[in-house]
Amino acid sequence: MRWGLRILFGLVGTLGVALAGLIGLGVGFPERQLAETLARHLQAQAGIPVEISGIQLGWSRITVPELAFRTPPVWLEAPSMRLAVLESLELPYWPLLVFQQVQVSLRSHGGEVQASAKLDGSVVDLQMSGVELGRMPLSAVAPWGTVAGTLSFEGNLVEPLLWQQTPPQIPQGDFSGSLRDVRIQFKAATLEQLGVALPELTLDEVGFKGTIGSNLTADVQFKGMLTGTLSGWVRLNPDRPQNSLLNLRVKLNLNPKLRQQLGSVALLLRGFQCGTTVSLKIEGTVAQPLTKKGECA
Numbered sequence: 001m002r003w004g005l006r007i008l009f010g011l012v013g014t015l016g017v018a019l020a021g022l023i024g025l026g027v028g029f030p031e032r033q034l035a036e037t038l039a040r041h042l043q044a045q046a047g048i049p050v051e052i053s054g055i056q057l058g059w060s061r062i063t064v065p066e067l068a069f070r071t072p073p074v075w076l077e078a079p080s081m082r083l084a085v086l087e088s089l090e091l092p093y094w095p096l097l098v099f100q101q102v103q104v105s106l107r108s109h110g111g112e113v114q115a116s117a118k119l120d121g122s123v124v125d126l127q128m129s130g131v132e133l134g135r136m137p138l139s140a141v142a143p144w145g146t147v148a149g150t151l152s153f154e155g156n157l158v159e160p161l162l163w164q165q166t167p168p169q170i171p172q173g174d175f176s177g178s179l180r181d182v183r184i185q186f187k188a189a190t191l192e193q194l195g196v197a198l199p200e201l202t203l204d205e206v207g208f209k210g211t212i213g214s215n216l217t218a219d220v221q222f223k224g225m226l227t228g229t230l231s232g233w234v235r236l237n238p239d240r241p242q243n244s245l246l247n248l249r250v251k252l253n254l255n256p257k258l259r260q261q262l263g264s265v266a267l268l269l270r271g272f273q274c275g276t277t278v279s280l281k282i283e284g285t286v287a288q289p290l291t292k293k294g295e296c297a
Helices: 002-027 031-046 094-099 160-164 188-194 256-262 264-272
Strands: 050-052 061-070 082-092 101-108 111-118 123-132 145-158 172-186 201-212 215-224 226-235 245-254 277-284 289-293
Touching (some): 031 061, 145 201, 226 277, 245 256, 256 264, 264 277, 264 289
Antiparallel strands (some): 050 061, 061 082, 082 101, 111 123, 123 145, 145 172, 215 226, 277 289
């Protein structure tokens, strides 16, 4: 999330540079140089390599045909690739001049994205619809497998720049969305390590909503090969995220086919069952979670 905010505010910070470029069009301002300047700003903000195909400066808006984020150098075991691609990015001037607000619209991996931010950094809003995770190379970077599905999301943050203070503070906000037609494919090494035969986990939908603050609260619902809920909170530690405290409750029902594919893991889950429902209580920290049997009520 912090990475995404850095990208958005990087776009805001470089808008002034782009407007200066527009004024300079009459004297042949080089758009390639403007694209390189924008890429440098975004890379400095996000800490991730950026590629920009070019910039088109018009009298009503700035258009970026394609912007891509590549694998960061610190991801030593990940292959060098384009992790995510943003297409047809547009920044109109009117909201900036009238409302002191930057509005960005774009397409990404089959879906549409809209983002807005007040110039004073007080509010950020983000909406996504129809983004296909399976078309995003980032979804294949995880060492355990890949995730595909269609993502819809909306959320907002108030005073997001609090994250950049020293010491960092956590802004307030809320979010909601869904991931439909979910397909999770596990790599062979992961399946061998777990001792299960589960080529693919499919879910009709994963719906979620929550709030952001000193506690990250979440309410997640699963429908498909497994049905159930995940709810609770994570007490965020902005200095050491791995030490964030967990207080989560999980209740799941597995269909017979999934139980069969889980093999020995299904036997282990019997210790957490209340009738046919698997009930888990997850506490401890992100780095050292503690899983216990949850309440059966």
